Amino acid sequence: MSAPASECLFCKIARKEVPAALVYEDEEVLAFKDIFPQAPVHLLIIPKAHCPGLGDVTPEAAAAVGRIPQVAAQLAKDHGVATGGWRLLSNCGPDAGQTVFHLHFHLLGGKPLGAKLCV
Incomplete structure (x- = not known):
């Protein structure tokens, strides 16, 4: 199910081998615009280290993953959705709709999102 880091699309983005519309980067975390946005603001936030999903977080990746909500909150402010609300x-896994098996979080906002829980 999970591609090795050498073949993983999001690892390639983190290594700058594949272009993406980056909106945030530090040593451990990267955020970029989703190429198929489901809301006016739809960003993907990833740890740079390869990790297939939430059930696979290693102690080495945990610090980066733990910072993602803080990064998301700042990105929500930066993209003008903090006041109105964001998701x-x-x-996690194919039954949940995961299609790229590198842990990533969707930050969505900019319109009423309602009860829909998937993207």
């Missing part, structure tokens, strides 16, 4: 979610 942060991660799909």
Whole structure:
């Protein structure tokens, strides 16, 4: 199910081998615009280290993953959705809708999102 880090699309984005519309980067975390946005603001936030999903977080990746909500809150402010509200979610496994098996969080906002819980 999970591609090795050498073949993982999001690892390639983190290594700058594949272009993406980056909106945030530090040593451990990267955020970029989703290429198929489901809301006016739809960003993907990833740890740079390869991790297939939330059920696979290693102690080495835990610090980066733990910072993602803080990064998301700042990005929500930066993209003008903090006041109206935003959603942060991660799909874990194919039955949940995960299609890229590198842990990532969707930050969505900019319109009423209602009860829909998937992207």
